[in-house]
Amino acid sequence: MSSIRETSSAPGLALFAAAIVAAPFLLPDYYQSVLIVAGLFAILSMGLNLLMGYAGQISLGHAAFYGLSAYASGILTTTFHWPVPAGIAAGVVLSGVTAALIGIPTLKLKGHYLAMGTLGFGVIVYIVFNEAVALTAGPSGLTGIPRLSAFGKIFSTDREYYFVVWGTVFLLFVLARNLVRSRMGRALRAIHTSESAASVLGIDVARYKAFVFVLSAVYAGIAGALYAHFVTFISPGSFSFHASTQVVTMVVLGGMASLWGAVAGAVFLTVLPEWLRAIEDYDILVYGAILVLTMRFLPGGLAEGVERVLSALASIFRGKAKASGGEGKKP
Amino acid sequence: MKGMKLVLAAMLGGALLFGGTAFANEPIKIGAIFSVTGPAAFLGEPERNTVKMMEEEINKAGGLLGRKIEVVVYDDESDATKAVTAIDRLIKKDRVVAIIGPSTSGNTLAIISKVEEAKIPLVSCASAKKINLPVKKYVFKTAQSDAIFVKKIYQHAKKSGWTKVALLSASDAYGSAGREDLKELAAQFGVTVVADEVFGPKDTDMTAQLTKIKGTAAQAIICWGTNPGPAVIARNRTQLGIKTPLYMSQGVASKKFIELAGKENAEGIFLPAGRLLVEDQIDPKHPQKKVLAGYIRDYEGKFKGGVSAFGGHAFDAMNLLEMAIRNGKSAEPETIRDQIEKIRAFWGAGGEFNLSAADHSGLTEDSMVMVKIVKGDWDLIK
Structure with missing residues (x-):
C-alpha cells in the first residue's frame, strides 16, 4: 500500500499528464477512438473503485448511472435542443441525485445484499430505457445526438475529443487522489475494514457511505454523458448488466483500492482486444487466458504487479549496492 | 507477466507488420x-x-x-x-x-x-x-425493411379474411421496430389491432400474454421477435389449445426455430420470407432461382x-x-x-x-413470399 501512495506522488502525476499528452502522437490514428473509450471506462472504474476498493461497498448496477446520464443528456440535447454542456450537467446531476435516493435504502444493506440491491436497480433502469419508448426511443436507440460543443467550439475530431476525455480523467484522478489521502479516505478505509469499529471511532458510517456512493455515481454520470456525445447514438444495450460487470472486472483486474489500478484496468481491458485482433478467431481464448492468468498470479491486480516489479527492482539495486560495498571493503 | 508482455509485444509487432503501406498491385x-x-x-x-x-x-x-x-x-x-x-x-x-x-x-x-x-x-x-x-x-x-414483411403479412391476412389481429412483440430493437410498423400500417390494409402484448426477449413463459389474447376477438396473432422467444410462444400456444392462426416474422426464418419450437408446435405457422428458404419449390424459370x-x-x-x-x-x-x-x-x-x-x-x-x-x-414486398410450416419444413404458399 505504501508504495502505491509513493507512486501517486507529484512526479507520478506529471508522468501521467505527459503520457496523456503524448499518447495520440505516438500511437497510430485509429487508436484514438479506442483510447477515448478506454478513458470513459477509466472514469467509470475510478468512481467504482472509490466505492468498492476503498469503502468496500459492492455495486453491480453501475451501468445504470452511466446510462441515466447518457440518456438524460442525449434526450435533453436532441429532443429538447438544450446546449450540450447544460445537457451534460443535467445528466450528471440526475445520476448523483438518483444515487442519493437509491443510497438511502440500499446502503443499509451489506455484502451480498447490497450487491443484489444494486443489481436490481441496474436491471430496473435497463428496463426503463427499453420501455419508455416515447422518451428514450426504446430498444432501437436514440439517434442524432449532437457532438460535444462548448464556448462556441465543436469537438468534432477524435483527437479533440481524446483531450476532452483524458483531461477529464486527469482532473477526476487528482480529485479522487486528494480525497483518498484526506481524513475522508481514511474514514472510508476504516469502514471497509469494519463498520462497527469505524463507528466506535466516531465515523458517521451512513453519511460517508452515502457520500462515496453519490460521488461514484457522479463519476459514472460524467462518463455516460461524454459517451453519448462521442458516439452520438445510444441504445439500452450499452448500459446493460454486462456493462456493469465489465467495470467491476476493470476495477478488480486493475487492483482494488488503487486509483492507478482503476485507470490501468480500464485501459488494459479496452486496448487488449484491439491487440488480439491480429490473431483473429483465437482472440477470445487468449483474452480469457490472460484474464485468468492475471488473477491467478496477481490477485491484487495490475497495481500489485507494478508494485512487485518496482520492489523487485529496488531490492536488486539494494543488493548490488551491498555487494559492491562488500567488495570495496575486502582489500 | 514479463513473458506475457513479450507475447503481446510480438503480437503488436505482427499487427503493425501486416498492416503495411499500399503497393500498386495491392488487393x-x-x-x-x-x-x-x-x-x-x-x-x-x-x-x-x-x-x-x-x-x-x-x-x-x-x-x-x-x-x-x-x-x-x-x-x-x-x-x-x-x-x-x-x-x-x-x-x-x-x-x-x-x-x-x-x-x-x-x-x-x-x-x-x-x-x-x-x-x-x-x-x-x-x-x-x-x-x-x-x-x-x-x-x-x-x-x-420491417415494413415490407408487415405488408406481406397484412396482405395475406386480409385475403384470408382475418381483419382483427393481436400483436405479440419482443421488447428489443427488432421487436419494437416491427411493432411500430405493424401498428402504423394496419389501417392501410383495413386491419384492426385488438391486442398489443409485449414479451421480454429472454422470457421463458408467454402463457400470460397468450391467455389475454385468447380472450379477445383476434382472428390472427402476429408475433415479432427473434429466437428463443417466438419458439416459446409456439409451444405455449399449443399448450393452451389456441387455434387462432399464428404469423411469425423473418426473425425466425431458419430451421433452428422449428427445432426449438418442436415440429408439432410449429405446424401451420405462417411467415413471410425471402425465396431463399423455399428455393427448391420456386419455379425453375424464376430469375432468382439460379442465384x-x-x-x-x-x-x-x-x-x-x-x-x-x-x-x-x-x-x-x-x-x-x-x-x-x-x-x-x-x-x-x-x-x-x-x-x-x-x-x-x-x-x-x-x-x-x-x-x-x-x-x-x-427492395419491395415482391421480394417476399408467404411460407407455411408443414411437417417441420417450409411450404411455399402460391
Whole structure:
C-alpha cells in the first residue's frame, strides 16, 4: 500500500499528464477512438473503485448511472435542443441525485445484499430505457445526438475529443487522489475494514457511505454523458448488466483500492482486444487466458504487479549496492 | 507477466507488420463488421462465413479489375461501442474502400456518422428503416425493411379474411421496430389491432400474454421477435389449445426455430420470407432461382449446412460492391458509392434490387413470399 501512495506522488502525476499528452502522437490514428473509450471506462472504474476498493461497498448496477446520464443528456440535447454542456450537467446531476435516493435504502444493506440491491436497480433502469419508448426511443436507440460543443467550439475530431476525455480523467484522478489521502479516505478505509469499529471511532458510517456512493455515481454520470456525445447514438444495450460487470472486472483486474489500478484496468481491458485482433478467431481464448492468468498470479491486480516489479527492482539495486560495498571493503 | 508482455509485444509487432503501406498491385480492401459472437451471433456468423467464402471465390476467378480482393472482418461482439472502435480501425488503419455490415440495426446506427464523415460507402446487413430514413449519402442496406414483411403479412391476412389481429412483440430493437410498423400500417390494409402484448426477449413463459389474447376477438396473432422467444410462444400456444392462426416474422426464418419450437408446435405457422428458404419449390424459370441455388450449393458445400437469410444479406452486400467496382472500373470509395446507386434489376438472395438516389435499399414486398410450416419444413404458399 505504501508504495502505491509513493507512486501517486507529484512526479507520478506529471508522468501521467505527459503520457496523456503524448499518447495520440505516438500511437497510430485509429487508436484514438479506442483510447477515448478506454478513458470513459477509466472514469467509470475510478468512481467504482472509490466505492468498492476503498469503502468496500459492492455495486453491480453501475451501468445504470452511466446510462441515466447518457440518456438524460442525449434526450435533453436532441429532443429538447438544450446546449450540450447544460445537457451534460443535467445528466450528471440526475445520476448523483438518483444515487442519493437509491443510497438511502440500499446502503443499509451489506455484502451480498447490497450487491443484489444494486443489481436490481441496474436491471430496473435497463428496463426503463427499453420501455419508455416515447422518451428514450426504446430498444432501437436514440439517434442524432449532437457532438460535444462548448464556448462556441465543436469537438468534432477524435483527437479533440481524446483531450476532452483524458483531461477529464486527469482532473477526476487528482480529485479522487486528494480525497483518498484526506481524513475522508481514511474514514472510508476504516469502514471497509469494519463498520462497527469505524463507528466506535466516531465515523458517521451512513453519511460517508452515502457520500462515496453519490460521488461514484457522479463519476459514472460524467462518463455516460461524454459517451453519448462521442458516439452520438445510444441504445439500452450499452448500459446493460454486462456493462456493469465489465467495470467491476476493470476495477478488480486493475487492483482494488488503487486509483492507478482503476485507470490501468480500464485501459488494459479496452486496448487488449484491439491487440488480439491480429490473431483473429483465437482472440477470445487468449483474452480469457490472460484474464485468468492475471488473477491467478496477481490477485491484487495490475497495481500489485507494478508494485512487485518496482520492489523487485529496488531490492536488486539494494543488493548490488551491498555487494559492491562488500567488495570495496575486502582489500 | 514479463513473458506475457513479450507475447503481446510480438503480437503488436505482427499487427503493425501486416498492416503495411499500399503497393500498386495491392488487393482491393473491403471491410466488414459482423456480430460473430454475442447475442446477435446468429446473424453475424453466417454473414462472416458468406463474405469469406465469396472473397475466396472472387480471387479464384481472377479478382476484380485485375487485383485480388481482401475482406477484413471484425467482430463487434454485438456491442455498439466495439462497432465504433472497429469502424475506426477499418477506415484509418486498414484503409478499406467500402464496408459491409454491421449485423444489427443498433450497431449500424452507431457508426453511420463515422462513415458519412469518412465518405466510405457502407452496405449494412441490418433492417431498421431508420438506417435509410432520411437517405444518407454513403449508407445502403440489403436487409428488407420491417415494413415490407408487415405488408406481406397484412396482405395475406386480409385475403384470408382475418381483419382483427393481436400483436405479440419482443421488447428489443427488432421487436419494437416491427411493432411500430405493424401498428402504423394496419389501417392501410383495413386491419384492426385488438391486442398489443409485449414479451421480454429472454422470457421463458408467454402463457400470460397468450391467455389475454385468447380472450379477445383476434382472428390472427402476429408475433415479432427473434429466437428463443417466438419458439416459446409456439409451444405455449399449443399448450393452451389456441387455434387462432399464428404469423411469425423473418426473425425466425431458419430451421433452428422449428427445432426449438418442436415440429408439432410449429405446424401451420405462417411467415413471410425471402425465396431463399423455399428455393427448391420456386419455379425453375424464376430469375432468382439460379442465384439462390448457387449460393446455397456453395455455402452448404463449404460449411456443411446452416444457410440462412441472414447470410444472404451479406451475399447481396458483397455482390453490390463487386458490381459497383466492376461497373465503375474503379475501387475508389466515391465511385463505388455512385455505382451502387445505379444498380437496377439485380436479383440477389433477398430479392430484386432497384437502387436509386432516393432508395438506398431497393427492395419491395415482391421480394417476399408467404411460407407455411408443414411437417417441420417450409411450404411455399402460391
